[in-house]
Amino acid sequence: MTYELYYWDGIQGRGEFVRLALEEAGADYIDITRQSDRGRGTGAMLAIMQSSSEAHIPFAPPFLKDGDLIIPHVANILLYLGPKLRLAPDDEGMRYVVNGLQLTITDFVAEVHDTHHPIATSLYYEDQKEEAKARSASFIKERIPKFLGYFERVRQQNPTSSQYIVGDVLTYVDLSLFQIIEGLVYAFPKAMSRYRSKYPLLAALHDSVEERPNIARYLKSDRRLPFNTQGVFRHYPELDRDVS
Known part of the structure; x- marks a missing residue:
């Protein structure tokens, strides 16, 4: 089954931690907000978050859909995905x-x-x-x-x-x-x-x-968005300093 990843379009943000795991494992997934066809895009993400009928609605992205299951929060998603993607210990x-x-x-x-x-x-x-x-x-x-x-x-x-x-x-x-x-x-x-x-x-x-190999290919692809001043990691020169 194809995983569906929901996160804001245009930035790496917190969704990138999940994306790296999916890319390393070669998992079949869709970045929903980066798709505008077949009812996808940011509107599809907001529809889930604002739903009045969906059970267990997420507070904020990122969240992952695996069939009917919705898993929110980066660490929670990775705890779920880790064994499935062989990115967690067997113990x-x-x-x-x-x-x-x-x-x-x-x-x-x-x-x-x-x-x-x-x-x-x-x-x-x-x-x-x-x-x-x-x-x-x-x-x-x-x-x-x-x-x-x-x-x-x-x-x-x-x-x-x-x-x-x-x-x-x-x-x-x-x-x-x-x-x-x-x-x-x-x-x-x-x-x-x-x-x-x-x-x-x-x-x-x-x-x-x-x-x-999978990470190197991902980093060279257009799926890896560049850092910018809209995400979590932002470069403002006035905030940076040498600590030597």
Whole structure:
């Protein structure tokens, strides 16, 4: 059965974490809002979210449809898809370890978002620029090292493999960490200019994911939208700074 992925068109955003898993697995899926035929497009997504008859309606995208089942939230979607796409450990207990790491990534992504929208999502960035500068300075100085340092340590202490974050096979968390690094390098190139020397294991993980055949093809395709100032990771030069 074909998976249906629902997320805002025109941006990578949080939907990209799910998209990378589907692409790596070579799964059959449709990016619904990027299709305008046969009742698809953004209207189809909003119709589900605003439905007065659909059971278990999602609060916000991304969400995934697998037949009649609707699964919301990135970490929840990946917990569901992981075993099906062979991107999760066989051991049930370890699947919750992987889910915990993905939930930590969820927290990290929320903090990334708040660097450019520290007051309210209903306000434009220009309406909260000064607050965004203060929030970004703290994020760069304190939060990037805290999160990346944690994931570097997790990979270093993986007793099974020196290649992956958990266990001895690729999981969706490896793919998500690739996306985190890609996004941070785009949004904060000065702050991330020395990340390879500070977090060499994460840098190696990023490079190994980038070289995987399905991911490499995806990154070169028009399905991989470029980063822009509408998504979660946004580059505003005034928010970036060198931390050397």
